[in-house]
Amino acid sequence: MxxxxxxxxxxxxxxxxxxxxxxxxxxxxxxxxxxxxxxxxxxxxxxxxFEDFDGFLANFVLDRAHRMDERAAALREAAGTGTVTDNLATAMTAVFGSVAVAIVALVTFRDGLRARLRETWPAGVPVLTDAVEMIGDYLAAERDLGRLAPGAEPQALAPMLVGAAHLLFADRTGTAPTEAAVRGAVESVVGGVLV
CATH class of the missing domain: 1.10.10.60 (Homeodomain-like)
Structure with missing residues (x-):
């Protein structure tokens, strides 16, 4: 150039x-x-x-994690509309159908990147921890609106939903999960607390 x-x-x-x-x-x-x-x-x-390639990768991962803010805002705005299952399935597909699964693999793959991320990211894997927070906030809003049982625990349900979705989407080279599979995973986690 x-x-x-x-x-x-x-x-x-x-x-x-x-x-x-x-x-x-x-x-x-x-x-x-x-x-x-x-x-x-x-x-x-x-x-x-960037200082070095791991510095570039850390900035890349954090930038992509911060993009979750837009998805989180959209999901919170969806509280009280549609169905809880559809809202969660749509959010899971948006998050894990993107580069998020590949970022998890990248963070796992590179020791230097994990060390660099620990300087600014307290725990967990960026994108996954953001997804848990996003889903937890949404579930709390739905509980407050009476669409989840009063005893539902959003902060316990959110990691289960994220884990289930991550497993569905983990094979980036295979066929993406169907909408029915994502909905099924969501229903298996939250079905018992839906009102």
Whole structure:
């Protein structure tokens, strides 16, 4: 690439390239060369914006985790509308049908990335812990609206839902789970507390 040519938002181009690589080829395919080639920029550009490749990956993971805020807001707004099962199934498919499952594999795959994330992320795996919080908040809102039993425990149900969804979507190379399978998993977790 010629020097002096503007290339737009470098971080976002690199993050989008990492998304594509993760979804297409998995975490082992992520190298600084692969990311910069996919983004169509010189390798040195990545290192001008990030201390090292694990620093890039940590920023990428945190950026994608923070995107959960939009999904969380949409799910909270859905409280009291539609059915609880449909709202949860839609949210699970949106989260785990995205790059989230690949991010979990990436964090598991790279020791240096996990160490870097621990500097700013207290516990758990980004994206999964955000999903648990998002689902817990939504379930609490539905309980407050009387659509879940008063004794329902959102903070106990949320990790079960996220775990079930993660298992359904974990094989990124296989066929995505059907809508019926996702709904079935949701119903198996929350069916007993629906009002």
């Amino acid at each position: 010629p020097t002096g040519v503007p290339i737009g938002d470098v971080r976002e181009r690199l993050f989008d390239a990492a998304d594509r690589l993760l979804l297409r080829d998995g975490p082992s395919a992520l190298t600084s060369r692969a990311v910069t080639d996919e983004a169509g920029i010189a390798k040195g550009v990545l290192h001008r914006h």
